[in-house]
Amino acid sequence: MTEDLDRATVTAAPADALPAGSPRMTPRQRLILAVLLGAQFMIAVDFSILTVSLPVIGNELGFALGGLQWITTAFALASAGFMLLFSRIGDRIGRRRIFLGGMALLILGSLVGGIAPNPAVLIVGRVAQGLATAAVMPAALALLTTSYPEGPLRNRALGSNGALLSLGFAAGALLGGVLTDALSWRWNFFVNVPVGIAILICAPLVIAPSRAEQAKRLDLPGAVTVTLGLLALIYGLTGAQTHGWESAQTLVALAAAVVLLVGFIFIELRVPDPLAPLRVLTRKTVKWGNLAGLVTLSMQSGLAFLLTLYMQEVLGLSVFSTGLAFAVVGLGVFCGGLLAPKVVAHFGPRGTLLLGLGVQAIATGALALAGDRIGVGMTIVLIGSAIGGFGHVWAVVSYTITATSALPDSEQGLATALTSMTQQIGFTVGIPVLSAIAAAKIGTPAPAERAHAILDGVTFGILIDAALCVLGALLIGFFLRPKDLAASRA
Template identity: 45%
Template structure:
């Protein structure tokens, strides 16, 4: 847990000595702690993409229909997004290290179950349990990181490395999934996750110290039920809308139920003695507008990757491997951005970097409109790679914006909000915009329509976040 600098009394009329600050360089133990926490985040990010290219092979092997395959993704997304806030708060109250280790164990066991699955039901159960483990790992890992590394250069650097590895996890998963499926079969993609989780679970108990809120109020059960139910319903509706359309009865029903439950959650929190979400925290401009920036950057980038995958393979007729190379370059550029991010944020501030990153991401996505129907792979590689650098800048800066100034005892809640925003953003982009690419008649026209909307939303969001955060010190 980050140690506050000790205060000292001084005689009247004397100038107090400046408080000691944490050195920018990390100790050997701090580097190992960071390695463990980042490995866990990388593993969860990898899980989002490593299975995608294996789905057709997996479906044939287990006898899953095309409509059933989308549940391989939805079964993970539902619990991983729906339970984040709940587990972030439980970790604040009962111990972040304890919950983190539990999440790793659940995720690892679920990966083994998915690897050995002998029918679709067992496989989907494994995926759902993976999502549940991820819902524990992500907020507890992030809160352990922010309470271990104090605000300033150390936290900037730690979050920069974490954000870089998270971005690389998505990219590496796309490339590695294809290689593993072609050489060892689809089960190896799930087996890899089990191996990584086991390695982290062995190292973590030796390095991590317990961290919790010293005051343990009662858990807000009504708040937990309404927010978890609302998020589950909302994620289900948006995840299935891409397959069934927004006019389908169960999509409409769950969407309405999700909105109603989230509205009920807000009402419950205004009266709760120990609310799951502190409404005064949500009123902080840094928390509110920082999460808006995070929601936009994740949803818009996931949409671009989706439509570019269609463009590269269906319009330019590139192979899966060649498409993977395009996104591999994106991963390299993200790594470069991650190496520079902490220094840039340290110089200009997280809020300013967030606004510039959203604007830069939007402008370079607009540059993708120069691609054509006969060629455009190099242009797509260039523009998506540079836009991904701004995307990573937005990821790191929005996390710092939201968590800066939040007391250690509420870091689990703050990081739960950050990671919930991330998961919801990854879920809503494709149903809201990505489906336009496949419903315009001509795929290339649909791709261009999505890119125009994507870029416009990012540019407008940059302006709104700039105004929302303001130039004055936010409270």
């Protein structure tokens, strides 16, 4: 096969492979799902696998205390900043091509990070991993949505995808801690290599090549503007956690992001072949679906930070015990993902979105009752987090379905890039926002009052988290009406 297969052939392939009226996946579709979900799970793990290893890496390689955050920031900048650009390149050169190229870059970046002798080389490896993420995530999701006809099969695939993404993010810290304790922090990088090679070998055998019907000229002004704008946005958000929201560095970066992203919109209104056609961006399903995704993902990542602070600083748990607790959250997410297609089939994408945000809000709010007694506190944390995991993954799956449904294959690259970018920004924004809220409540207590003050700050942050989930559900319920989804299918 060649990459010059026209779009009509590729679009017809799933329908031809699946007998009419049958809800079962063919063996080929199962293989496609396994390959794409394997790649997505790797990417999700990479978000958090280095979290508990940062102090060890800093001590061994000689990172300055202020430079340690660049291990995380470099990855976030590259992945979110270039995602929209790479997705549109994939639409033009073939999504399978950019998927395979991204996987190859991920393997290379992981090798560089694993053998890094100094901070500079490790940061180069993390940037390569981030760029690979920007290429792989939207391409994998677009290949997934175009490999299954819209309906139960696609919903089942997206349910598995959402479950593994959330599970990978939750399990990354635990896996990183185990590898660091048992072997070395370098295996947090090396673990990607054999899995990546296996995906590189299998993907060309099961995934058909695809290409846009016409390779249009790339919107270079739009590409440069949106990439710089996203880089400034992520830099400002990640910097806020280190320097504070009122620092000049944070304010300048966020102001630059606003200017550049507004400029991007004006450019897209004027160019003949825009990078991101506004007819897609202004669809209610795309707009409100991604807003719901931003709420659920940012509040879940922020909650993980608050619970880490609570378990270690208030209850006195070790890093490893904290990681084990998050494994329970991951179990809830995984089980919720398995049920997600049935929930979507019963309630529809909009109803599942509202249900998911509602369950996440209630379960999160219940965590405010944890207190400072380890037995009661951990019981509430484990049960509440597991139940919240169900709601969270239902919201993730339904926002992905909502934001990518009823679009032609030629626009799936943009739609899936937006959902992937929402994931990146959501993972990034939740921690600085909720940490700032908690820090403002904690203040500067005396040493004897530190644990009590932290408990108050975490409790306040948890209540704000739950309130924002409720607000998100109310906005979706009011502005995204059932008729909007019906109209988008027409």
